[in-house]
Amino acid sequence: MTNESAEILVFDISAGEPGFVAEIKELGGREILECIQCGKCASVCPMALAGFPVFNKKLFHAIVLRGREMLLEDSSIWACQSCNRCTEICPKDVRPFEIILAMRRVAVREYAVPALATDGLKSLYDVGHAVYLKESGNTRKKVGLPEKPPSTISYPEALKELQAILRKTALADIGLIPMGGSGVADSCEV
Amino acid sequence: MKVGFFIGCNTAFNRPDLEQAVRFSLPHLGVEIDDLEGQSCCPSWGTMPSVDLAGWSAVSARNLSLAEEKELDIVTVCGSCYGSLAETRHSLQKDPELKEKVNGILKELGREYRGTADIYQSVGYLYKIVGLDKIGPSLKYNLAGLKVALQPGCHTLWPSKIYVDREEDSFHPHILQDACRALGADIVNYSRLTDCCGMGGMRSADMERSFNLLGVKLRSIKSEADPDLIVTGCSSCLIQIDTAQAPLNKDGRINFRIPVLHYMQLLALCQGAEPEKVAGLAKTGLSGVINKIRGDASV
Numbered sequence: 001m002t003n004e005s006a007e008i009l010v011f012d013i014s015a016g017e018p019g020f021v022a023e024i025k026e027l028g029g030r031e032i033l034e035c036i037q038c039g040k041c042a043s044v045c046p047m048a049l050a051g052f053p054v055f056n057k058k059l060f061h062a063i064v065l066r067g068r069e070m071l072l073e074d075s076s077i078w079a080c081q082s083c084n085r086c087t088e089i090c091p092k093d094v095r096p097f098e099i100i101l102a103m104r105r106v107a108v109r110e111y112a113v114p115a116l117a118t119d120g121l122k123s124l125y126d127v128g129h130a131v132y133l134k135e136s137g138n139t140r141k142k143v144g145l146p147e148k149p150p151s152t153i154s155y156p157e158a159l160k161e162l163q164a165i166l167r168k169t170a171l172a173d174i175g176l177i178p179m180g181g182s183g184v185a186d187s188c189e190v
Numbered sequence: 191m192k193v194g195f196f197i198g199c200n201t202a203f204n205r206p207d208l209e210q211a212v213r214f215s216l217p218h219l220g221v222e223i224d225d226l227e228g229q230s231c232c233p234s235w236g237t238m239p240s241v242d243l244a245g246w247s248a249v250s251a252r253n254l255s256l257a258e259e260k261e262l263d264i265v266t267v268c269g270s271c272y273g274s275l276a277e278t279r280h281s282l283q284k285d286p287e288l289k290e291k292v293n294g295i296l297k298e299l300g301r302e303y304r305g306t307a308d309i310y311q312s313v314g315y316l317y318k319i320v321g322l323d324k325i326g327p328s329l330k331y332n333l334a335g336l337k338v339a340l341q342p343g344c345h346t347l348w349p350s351k352i353y354v355d356r357e358e359d360s361f362h363p364h365i366l367q368d369a370c371r372a373l374g375a376d377i378v379n380y381s382r383l384t385d386c387c388g389m390g391g392m393r394s395a396d397m398e399r400s401f402n403l404l405g406v407k408l409r410s411i412k413s414e415a416d417p418d419l420i421v422t423g424c425s426s427c428l429i430q431i432d433t434a435q436a437p438l439n440k441d442g443r444i445n446f447r448i449p450v451l452h453y454m455q456l457l458a459l460c461q462g463a464e465p466e467k468v469a470g471l472a473k474t475g476l477s478g479v480i481n482k483i484r485g486d487a488s489v
Contacts, residue, residue, distance in 0.1 A: 158228025
């Protein structure tokens with residue numbers, strides 16, 4: 001996957017995948033067809049400002065043109081800050097962020113996921129926190145706190161409960177991460 | 191007054207000095223903290239929200255139910271936790287089918303999501319619930335003469351309609367500004383106030399572009415406002431602005447350093463907390479600012 005290349009923005013419309021729009025709607029991007037490509041979302045998007053090639057407006061255009069494969073080859077969607085400026089400003093109430101999440105959900109089902117996202121999910125399952133620093137006990141002690149926060153880290157029963165929930169979600173059906181017993185506790189910063 | 195403190199991964203493991211600041215400052219305002227024992231990740235955007243709406247909502251709903259069973263609202267210092275929890279609360283409110291699905295999952299664990307707990311970001315909580323007028327009497331030090339630039343943080347602002355402590359005009363926010371004025375600070379303005387700090391998914395995806403985005407913002411802050419301190423309402427902004435300044439200086443994208451604090455750290459310092467405990471993990475030197483605040487050279 002890349003977000004460097006500009007060429008991928010040119011693609012063969014005849015290669016578009018039928019059913020892609022329905023898939024996006026099914027996975028949460030319900031208002032995709034309301035988008036009129038006005039560009040207000042792009043005008044406030046940090047991804048657009050930072051130079052990622054496939055920011056919100058372009059993504060929605062590509063979805064409507066059914067460019068599923070092309071989009072799976074680009075990782076821009078993972079740079080979305082989830083800031084919801086687009087949701088705030090969209091004049092058609094498209095809820096653009098939900099379409100970005102829907103595209104991520106398509107990518108997850110194709111295992112086209114950056115390593116850090118998989119690591120975050122794994123860490124969420126293993127310790128209950130997407131961000132977890134193994135050495136944080138010392139840092140916490142240094143500022144006068146107990147080594148462990150009062151979270152799933154301190155309460156094994158709570159972690160088991162969380163894991164039971166996660167095993168009942170689509171994450172288990174997709175099989176992106178191993179979901180066995182806990183105990184893995186490597187640091188993860190995502 | 192009592193509230194559930196949703197700590198968040200980054201605060202618990204990366205900046206526990208911020209956690210300590212909350213544990214100091216809220217009780218000084220007469221707010222008792224409940225730990226919501228067994229809380230997990232909110233879950234953050236790159237995890238369950240990117241997999242499935244029902245799964246995201248189920249993990250969030252479990253966290254929310256911890257507050258519900260104690261009949262408490264939730265306060266957090268992290269923009270992502272605030273956004274993720276508030277988004278799911280909103281989805282569960284408007285979508286009975288989703289709520290039924292989520293409660294189906296929770297039921298087997300003896301839990302139920304009812305929708306009774308509200309979510310606040312810390313500064314919004316002070317503004318809407320505690321009252322900024324309570325802050326003055328709790329202070330030991332005043333910020334008179336200290337020039338402060340603001341970084342409200344994306345998630346504290348948008349999408350405004352899902353938040354109970356929303357700004358009246360989210361593109362012209364004033365809550366953090368009012369809260370800083372309650373400490374006596376002199377607010378200095380700059381044009382890129384609502385620009386993103388570049389943390390989050392962007393930093394994970396591409397650190398260079400993330401730092402560049404912050405560089406633009408920092409240069410705007412320096413050239414237009416030249417503050418003594420940046421104050422933010424979000425733990426992610428805190429970490430990004432604090433840690434990115436060294437690499438930005440190293441390769442010449444900026445040639446200055448501006449200390450940064452989360453509002454709750456600044457509040458705790460003004461209330462007389464020990465700097466080592468509530469702000470001791472900052473990478474961008476704070477000693478000048480702390481000396482100014484405390485009027486001594488103890489750090």
